[in-house]
Amino acid sequence: MRDEERGRWFVMPSLVLLSIVTIYPLIYVLYLSLQRRLLIFDVSRFIGIDNYLFLLKDDRFFNAFKNTLYFTIMSVTLELLLGLAIALLINRSFRMKGLIRAIVLIPWAIPTVVSAKMWEWIYNTDFGILNYLLGVKINWLGSPFWAINAAVFMDVWKTTPFVVILLTAGLQVIPKDLYQAARVDGAGRWDIFTRIVLPLLKPVILVVLIFRTLDAFRVFDAIYVLTGGGPANTTETLSIYAYKVLFQTLQFGYGSTLAVVVFLCTGGISIFYIRLLSRGVKL
Amino acid sequence: MRRALFYLLIILLALYCAGPLLWQFITSLKPDTELTKLPPILPTSSTMDNYISIFKGNPFLRIILNSAIVAASTTTLSLILGSLCAFGLAKLRIGYKGLILGFVLSVSMFPPIATVSPLYLIIRALGLRDTLFALIITYTTFSLPLAIWVLTNFFREIPDEIYLAARVDGCTPFQVFYKIMLPLAAPGIFATAILVFIFSWNEFLFALTFTSTVASRTIPVGIALFPGLHEVPWGDIAAASVVVTIPLIILVFAFQKRIIEGLTAGSIRG
Numbered sequence: 001m002r003d004e005e006r007g008r009w010f011v012m013p014s015l016v017l018l019s020i021v022t023i024y025p026l027i028y029v030l031y032l033s034l035q036r037r038l039l040i041f042d043v044s045r046f047i048g049i050d051n052y053l054f055l056l057k058d059d060r061f062f063n064a065f066k067n068t069l070y071f072t073i074m075s076v077t078l079e080l081l082l083g084l085a086i087a088l089l090i091n092r093s094f095r096m097k098g099l100i101r102a103i104v105l106i107p108w109a110i111p112t113v114v115s116a117k118m119w120e121w122i123y124n125t126d127f128g129i130l131n132y133l134l135g136v137k138i139n140w141l142g143s144p145f146w147a148i149n150a151a152v153f154m155d156v157w158k159t160t161p162f163v164v165i166l167l168t169a170g171l172q173v174i175p176k177d178l179y180q181a182a183r184v185d186g187a188g189r190w191d192i193f194t195r196i197v198l199p200l201l202k203p204v205i206l207v208v209l210i211f212r213t214l215d216a217f218r219v220f221d222a223i224y225v226l227t228g229g230g231p232a233n234t235t236e237t238l239s240i241y242a243y244k245v246l247f248q249t250l251q252f253g254y255g256s257t258l259a260v261v262v263f264l265c266t267g268g269i270s271i272f273y274i275r276l277l278s279r280g281v282k283l
Numbered sequence: 284m285r286r287a288l289f290y291l292l293i294i295l296l297a298l299y300c301a302g303p304l305l306w307q308f309i310t311s312l313k314p315d316t317e318l319t320k321l322p323p324i325l326p327t328s329s330t331m332d333n334y335i336s337i338f339k340g341n342p343f344l345r346i347i348l349n350s351a352i353v354a355a356s357t358t359t360l361s362l363i364l365g366s367l368c369a370f371g372l373a374k375l376r377i378g379y380k381g382l383i384l385g386f387v388l389s390v391s392m393f394p395p396i397a398t399v400s401p402l403y404l405i406i407r408a409l410g411l412r413d414t415l416f417a418l419i420i421t422y423t424t425f426s427l428p429l430a431i432w433v434l435t436n437f438f439r440e441i442p443d444e445i446y447l448a449a450r451v452d453g454c455t456p457f458q459v460f461y462k463i464m465l466p467l468a469a470p471g472i473f474a475t476a477i478l479v480f481i482f483s484w485n486e487f488l489f490a491l492t493f494t495s496t497v498a499s500r501t502i503p504v505g506i507a508l509f510p511g512l513h514e515v516p517w518g519d520i521a522a523a524s525v526v527v528t529i530p531l532i533i534l535v536f537a538f539q540k541r542i543i544e545g546l547t548a549g550s551i552r553g
Contacts, residue, residue, distance in 0.1 A: 006456050011383060014364045014427055021402070021424035022390050028401035065340030089292055102539040106304060109531040111485040113503035114524045118307045121517055123549045129306055132321045157303070162546070169547040221487035225507050239396040241308035245490060246400050256400050263397035270392045 026263070033255035039250035051257035061258065063233055064241040069150060071223075071237060072216040075155045079212055080205070082156065083163030088197075090164070091171045108161035116225035119154040141227050144234040149237050151223050155216065163208050170204030171197070203277065214266055217249040238262050304528065311521035318518055333522035342497040343523065346505040350484055350527075353415055357422040358476050358485040364423070365430030367471060370460050371500055372431070373438035373536070374446050384435070391428035395488050403492055417493045418501065422486060426479040433549040437471025438464060474545030477538055479529060502527045 033051055037044040055061050057177075090100055107115065122130050123140035131137055140150045174197065182192050198205075220239040223229065229236035229244070239262060246255030310318065312329040337343045347545075371377055372384065411417040433458065441464060449459045465472070487503040494500050506527070509520050535542065 007371045007375030007377040010367045010409060010456075010460070011377060014368035014431060015383065015386075017364065017420075017424050018390055019428060021421060022393055022398060025401035025405065026393070026397040028404075029397055030405055032400060032404075046460075049472055086296060089289075089296065089474070092289075094289070094293070095514060100293060100297060100538065101543070102536045104298050104540065105535045106300050106532065109481060109535045110304065111487075111503050111506075111526050112489050113485075113507050114528055115303070117506060117520050117524060118303050121310065121521070122303060122306065127319050127517075128396070129321070129324070132324075157299075165543050165546050169543070172469075196303070214392055214394075220396060221429065221507075225487075242396050243488070246403075252400055254405070259394075259397045259400060262394045266392060266394050266397075270389070 013162060029256045029259055029263075032252055033260045035256075037250050037251070037252040037253035037256075044253075048108055054254065055257055055261070060233065060236075060241060061238075061261075064236050064238045066098055067148060067233075067235060068217060068219070068237040068239075071152060071155070071219060072213060074149075074152045075159075075216050076209065076212045078152070078156045079160050079163050079207065083160050083167055086160065086164045087167035087171060088193075091168060093213055104161050104164055105199070106161070107158050108165075112157070112158065112221045113225050115154065115158050116222050119150070119157075123150055143232055144231055147227050147235045149217070151226055154226060155219070155222055158222065159212065161213070163212065166204055167201065167206050170201050174200050206273060206277045210270065210277070213273070217266055218262060226283050238265075301407060304532075307521050307524050310517065311525050313518060315518055333518040334526070337523050337526070342500075343505065343526075345497055346500050346502055347527065349415060349499060350502040353422065354480050354483040356415075356419045357426060358480045360419065360423040361426040361430045361479045362472060362476060365427055365475065366434050366465065366468070367460070368427075368431050369434030369438050370464055373435045374443070374459075374464070375456060384432075387428045387431050391432075395425070399488060399492055402489070403458070406493055413495050413499045415499050418421050418490060421493070422454075422483040423426050423488050425486075426482055429482075429549055430475050430479060430552075433475045433545050434468065434471055436548045437468045437474075441467050469521075470541065470544070471539075472546065474541045474548070477534055477542055478545050478549070485530065503504070 034046060034048055035044050036050070086104065090097065092105070094100075106193045107177045110118075115143070120141065123126050125131065125137065125142065128140070130140065138146060140146045178196055178200075179192060182196055187195070218239050219237055220243065223235050223237055223239050227235045229240045238258065242255055242258035242262060245251050245258060249255075309325060311333050312331075313326040314328065314330045314332060317323075317326050317328075372380060377383070406412055406417045444469070445463060446459055449463050450456070454462065485503060486501075487507070490504045491499045491507070495505060506520065506523055509516060509523070
């Protein structure tokens, strides 16, 4: 019984820090979002939900929302498909498996800012290796159509390793004799994949989807460094727009409103997936 | 034939993953005149000029040092707080355990942009702007959920009997923690340390917001804001990228098993 009292002392420091640095600011940001607050003039006035009403008429917000959705859906879908393919490929035993697994981890370990700079150079219209290898002269980051897809591609490159690791771990849990039994029963590769591998991998796939969707939805540094949100705001995501309103125009009230919207969306996404997950595990 | 196809795919995969970094490395060795020429892909005469120039007359060393201090302090703090909390959750009787774990997990899902404006105001009010301390505290908080989840999983795998036996022998819970449990959970602690270190070495949004001068600038911000008077100094950027990525590549190659263990313990087994 006395252990229970002592247990608190182990857990408390972390919980206190988490509350001070995340919960308190979260309440604070909600309060800021109800203010008209300009950092340069030290103006702060309570205006209720005016910021939220303004948001509904803000075309740039809807544009950022659309870009964020496009980026999230495209990159998460591609990462999952590519990650699954790579995980299946390297799940066999072969020589130098350890080395290949380490190489696959490289993009994940590179700082996002560094990888954005790397890809900016690869995408360079005049001296970029991509145009040289493809024998074309496309202005990847300067054209509205290509820029967002270039950002998606960079993100896919950067974060597929994470998907591969989790899916590989999930694959290893599947008992080997299941495959053999299925083969004895005359199941082909495709049958084994769709009837054994995919269903057993479902919980892991859902976990991967939670992490990747949340990360993609709040994307900031990758795109901010690659394109800065341009050209003509075609790559501006919600986080980038919120950041610009906050720290470039110094409108802390409206910027906080945008930040709250990002928070609400990620909260909604988490709840949606966790529901799916808890249902999936029970089955 | 099948085998050959398999290895061809493996080689393509390796090229896809390592290629961009390799290209950055090649770029870093090119003299300025050859940067704007393709072909040749490989430089006809390689040079260390770009590496010399980033360290000369440039606050790059200071920036690397800042990042090292921030990442090392964050890792230490997260491990201390995180292992205490994880031990409590895994081995001690505490009320509302599920609630606490749920709270910790939900914090890890917070988008950083949601808390950056209030944190900025708080840090400014406390006079902590442009200090490494502000970054260390923020990063520690944002790494704690990961540390707690990974370590709780590792502590859970240590049999309860060990804990009870030590208690019967007269150890206090804290003594059991640091004399017996910590050494046993060493692999988990190590995995956590690498993950937290990589996170704090790479973080950008808070570093960009909380710092304004070189005194506290970290590597990602330093590279994003690379000084260029007239044109983008691609050679310098490439050299800087290679320098700051090398420690991470060494970590990944030396400890890939541990990293994978940590990543999977933090998400799947949870």
